[in-house]
Amino acid sequence: MQRLHLQGGFGEKGRTSVLIDDGESRVMLDAGIKVGAAPKDYHPQLACAASEIDALFITHAHEDHIGALCWLIGQGFTGPVFMTPTTRAEMNATLDQYAHVSDLARFPSSNAMIELFLPGDTLSFAKQKIKTGHTGHVAGGVWFSVESGGKRTLYCGDVVPESAVFPMTAMPECDMMLLDCSYGDDAIPASERAKQIVEWVLARPEGAVLPTPLSGRSLELLAILPGPLAIADVMYEPLKAQIADPSLLRPGAAERITARLDTAHRWHPGSPLPACPLLVHDGMGSAGPATLALEMAEQKGHPVLLSGHLPEGSPAHRMREQGRADWFRLPTHPTLPQNKLLWENSGRPRLLGHSSEAKLLNAMQQALPALVTTAVTGDSIEI
Known part of the structure; x- marks a missing residue:
């Protein structure tokens, strides 16, 4: 029992x-x-x-x-x-x-x-x-x-x-x-969601802020985003650590993501938002560099794409409710x-x-x- x-x-x-x-x-x-x-x-x-x-x-x-x-x-x-x-x-x-x-x-x-x-x-x-x-x-x-x-x-x-x-x-x-x-x-497959996100990003060549958890979805986004991209500088070492052991990843994933990470612009909180997709943690805008990045994006009318859970009362939830951020779920x-x-x-x-x-x-x-x-x-x- x-x-x-x-x-x-x-x-x-x-x-x-x-x-x-x-x-x-x-x-x-x-x-x-x-x-x-x-x-x-x-x-x-x-x-x-x-x-x-x-x-x-x-x-x-x-x-x-x-x-x-x-x-x-x-x-x-x-x-x-x-x-x-x-x-x-x-x-x-x-x-x-x-x-x-x-x-x-x-x-x-x-x-x-x-x-x-x-x-x-x-x-x-x-x-x-x-x-x-x-x-x-x-x-x-x-x-x-x-x-x-x-x-x-x-x-x-x-x-x-x-x-x-x-x-x-x-x-x-x-x-x-x-x-x-x-x-x-929700029955929409990940491939369709990924396509929606890529199309949204390509339609905004001036750049966009993409809040994301430090582990998990960050690597999923790195695997699908096209062209130049940026990450918050404090994310680089933790993300590298997550892909250090290839046995924890699907075959070939470590090599693909390493190439994306090593060529990504490293954004320092407080510096101007880059003219490319910017990954910042956390995904709710409640902590980490995402807090400042969302404040800056809101002030400047800079595009924001949310892709995960938005607890009521979080900055990301408020921005979506007010029409100041878009949302596509990345499963x-x-x-x-x-x-x-x-x-x-x-x-x-x-x-x-x-x-x-x-x-x-x-x-x-x-x-x-x-x-x-x-x-x-x-x-x-x-x-």
Whole structure:
């Protein structure tokens, strides 16, 4: 028997977190924050005292999956934290931007007992066996298959089955699947979205600002954008680090992206916006060089293209609502046909969707009849 506690990301986007209790140990999968949320909803809703959580497993270093790490330590968590080397390398940059300042100062990530593993490794904690595999979402990102009590739960984290840059490992059959439903019933393939973005950029030879997460979508954009381009200077070294290990990328991707990076103009925040596409992080305009770049673009009427999730209240969301920025989704999560195939290949198990509001889940139910659309953060489910 396993008991799943939905601690964040169910019926909502952000603060993704699940606790799996097999009666002998409690392992927590991800510890995210919810950008723009009220203080009570910013961190995961823990199902037990943090000191009673035995271990934490992190899928990747995006804020909605790791941003609450310092807070969790402050709540009393002292167990090991499992993550890949790439996630470890990107962790502090994410925490610096999204963790509360007091948590960073009092409970730094250096206090965590970090255990490293590689995508594809099988881990064990107490009697819980945790298999891992590439997600296609970011370099070093993983899914977790947790087997204990005679049951298997598959937690996808964020996945991209058909990324042009990152590989995705086939997932096993399971009893319960926690599926990345960020895009609801969106069925438009990545190739069509990429074409839309390229056409938009080519129609604006004066340049444009493209906010993007530092990991994941930045490399996807570098792989598709034509002609000259620029990146914020502080992005160069982190992006080079993401492609340093070719085994974390699809064949040939490292060479193509290295060539783009090495010829890109490096923009320093505060200098004039370049007359070419400019990549700046983060994708919401809430942190990093994107904050200033969007302010400058807004003042000058410079084109802005958004391509990902826009939390309500974020600068990027406001600009789109006011008609001061355009938006084309570049898929870094699965479309509905991809989710259906993932579910079928995993044996058509019971199904929960994370990172999605109920209205999006309802739109998916015809294609995914096993999908429970009423589960919300705070619920517990026994399998």
